[in-house]
Amino acid sequence: MRKTLTTLAFAVIAGVSVAQQDAQFSQNMFNKLDINPGYAGTSKSICATALYRQQWVSFPGAPKTGLISIDAYLPPIHGGLGLTVCSDQLGFDKTFIAELAYSYHLVLGPGVLGIGVNAGMIQKSLNGAWVSTDPYTQDAAIPDSKAATTTYDIGFGLYYTTDNGMFFGISSTHLPQNKLSAVTNNPADNYQYDLARHYYVMAGYPFQINQSLKLIPSILAKTDASSTQLDINARAVYTLNPTVDIWLGASYRLTDAIVALVGFEYNRFKFGYAFDLTTSDIKNYSNNTHEIMLNYCFKPFKNPVPAEHRNVRFL
Secondary structure: OHHHHHHHHHHHHOOOOOOOOOOOOOOHHHOOOOOOHHHOOOOOOEEEEEEEEEOOOOOOOOOEEEEEEEEEEEHHHOEEEEEEEEEEEEOOEEEEEEEEEEEEEEEEOOEEEEEEEEEEEEEEEEOOOOOOOOOHHHOOOOOOOOEEEEEEEEEEEEEEEEOOOOEEEEEEEOOOOOEEEEOOOOHHHOEEEEOOOEEEEEEEOOEEOOOOEEEEEEEEEEEOOOOEEEEEEEEEEEEEEOOEEEEEEEEEEOOOEEEEEEEEEEOOEEEEEEEEEEOOHHHHOOOOEEEEEEEEEEOOOOOOOOOOOOOHHHO
């Protein structure tokens, strides 16, 4: 199993990576800002979201990802601002990302179009403590000492939403496709990591079944032009009273996992939990992936009250 772990880890952090590099979440319907800066402020609220994902629990060195995002609607700047901080660890490979986002809001038909851009930094680091039954030190492409490097990053996105909750977005991350290079004390251990440009398409629409129940299907497609993945989600949200909602749902990630979703909202506070049932070959080694989501939103700006004026010509 140690040899398998090394193979998986190296597939992600090798000098020229062809697999998708961005962190993966199952509750992506609550994590739009991370992949689409156009989303910032489109809820007309100030929102804070935290996600923690532990993948393949019993697998040594398995991925662990934590993310915090904050976005706010600010009428004086005709849009919204956002901040995302993410830490992703796979074995001894660590990625840290911090980015600011701005979204300009344009009223378009029955909804609002957010035109967004984000910019920030990405840091990659290796501690060099490889676990392998093979003599990996003989491969010059694998650094066997600690290495770290940082570069800038830019992304772009369009996000359209309406008052009833329909949404559609397209976006791209890592537009510059920078190369991260680190020089170590041993030239043979120099580290290079190539960022691949990623593309995302998201969409969802809430169907009101009755006064208390609605069904919200959504999709997220993602690709780096080498590999493509599709998440198909559906949540049934039941309103118990004006301050309490509960939901149950399911998601299917092609060739990877079936996901169970559960959560509740109480007085603008949301809690969600996702359990991934692995369907890929990894299930032979681990079949437990857990993800927790916390979210809180509030509206600092009141909706405008329509004014009425009587025309003296029609008394």
